[in-house]
Amino acid sequence: MKTETPPASLRPELPHGSTEMPRPLDSAALLGARGEVEITHQGETYRLRRTRQGKLILTK
DSSP states (O other), X not given: XXXXXXXXXXXXXXXXXXOSOOOOOOHHHHHTTTTEEEEEETTEEEEEEEOTTSOEEEEO
16 A cells, blocks of 8 residues: 655744654553653643543643
8 A cells, every 4th residue: 555745835844954753652651550741842841641531631
């Protein structure tokens, strides 16, 4: 099966100088048994959590 490359406008931006796509992370492995994780970004703390419906919510 041939996969088509999406147009540049739909492709995620790569970090400067990177030639590889970011590796996917499994949400269950990332969130663990608690279903949530705290992420620090530029001095701010965010919480990523899984809802009862299986959706992901990121809050500051």
